[in-house]
Amino acid sequence: MDDKAQHRIHSQVCPVCGSSSLLPFLSCTDYLTTKEVFEICKCKQCGFALTQDFPSEDMIAPYYEAPAYISHTDTHKGIVNSLYHLARKMALKSKSKLVTHYASQKSGMLLDIGSGTGYFLNRMKQLKWIVTGIEKSESARAYAKQKFNMDCQKSEYLYDIPAKTKDVITMWHVLEHLEHLNEVMDRLHTILKDDGIAIIALPNKDSFDAAYYKEFWAAYDVPRHLWHFSPSDFLHLADKHNFQLIDIKPMYLDAFYISMLSEQSKGSFMASICGLVKGGIFFLRTLANKKRSSSLIYILKKKQ
Numbered sequence: 001m002d003d004k005a006q007h008r009i010h011s012q013v014c015p016v017c018g019s020s021s022l023l024p025f026l027s028c029t030d031y032l033t034t035k036e037v038f039e040i041c042k043c044k045q046c047g048f049a050l051t052q053d054f055p056s057e058d059m060i061a062p063y064y065e066a067p068a069y070i071s072h073t074d075t076h077k078g079i080v081n082s083l084y085h086l087a088r089k090m091a092l093k094s095k096s097k098l099v100t101h102y103a104s105q106k107s108g109m110l111l112d113i114g115s116g117t118g119y120f121l122n123r124m125k126q127l128k129w130i131v132t133g134i135e136k137s138e139s140a141r142a143y144a145k146q147k148f149n150m151d152c153q154k155s156e157y158l159y160d161i162p163a164k165t166k167d168v169i170t171m172w173h174v175l176e177h178l179e180h181l182n183e184v185m186d187r188l189h190t191i192l193k194d195d196g197i198a199i200i201a202l203p204n205k206d207s208f209d210a211a212y213y214k215e216f217w218a219a220y221d222v223p224r225h226l227w228h229f230s231p232s233d234f235l236h237l238a239d240k241h242n243f244q245l246i247d248i249k250p251m252y253l254d255a256f257y258i259s260m261l262s263e264q265s266k267g268s269f270m271a272s273i274c275g276l277v278k279g280g281i282f283f284l285r286t287l288a289n290k291k292r293s294s295s296l297i298y299i300l301k302k303k304q
């Protein structure tokens, strides 16, 4: 543990507003891999929350090595996985629609950061976009190559991209995983064309499901999720990096998936069914209050 302690990132100040008043908020368990407990702190000034003492980039890989981390697999076992794959199909369709709707042109240069196994990029390629993916997992890159003949880049590539060259940048549930939050936001602004758009999907810590499950909320996902945003937190960060909001869209299906995982973490009887039912209730409540959706998609452009 002593060796591990040297590789922990301790935040002294809030990365969104710079305040040094970080107060204990929740103690969350890594249910996926190690069962270690991590503290989530909340900024007294702006309300942003972060995972305190998370493992640094060079030490975090083991925390992703879980058979249950299904976003990188194609297994169809169990109700959670089956629904996940069905949801992924529906999500792919709505993601590509979203790009087509908000982009200033019908095709162009698209960068997907955290491109995973390449399904979204492949779909955009079929729609005539010139696509580039960045993915830190070697196995996910190999999968994208084998399945779609897609060459995705390593993380460092983000800093090799020339300025103002991308029409669309997408990050689907990725920013909350990245250690260098402010640097990445700056980088997005640099590489985006002046009329480009950034589409960023994030879990919503102000969601109905987060309020209900508290420390069991699966989208805290410590220590893989480092940053925990509400809509106002993220808009504060975006504004700081010279972005303005075009639109916010709810990701309705996430309430089901996150509720099922949260029930599993709680050790509930018939966790999947229980999660589906409660997810359904959260989904219905979200219809009347979209900003309390389990996850939100922010569509941003550069401030003019």
Ligand SMILES: [Zn+2]
Pocket: 014, 015, 016, 017, 018, 019, 043, 044, 045, 046, 047, 048
């Ligand atoms: Zn703050």
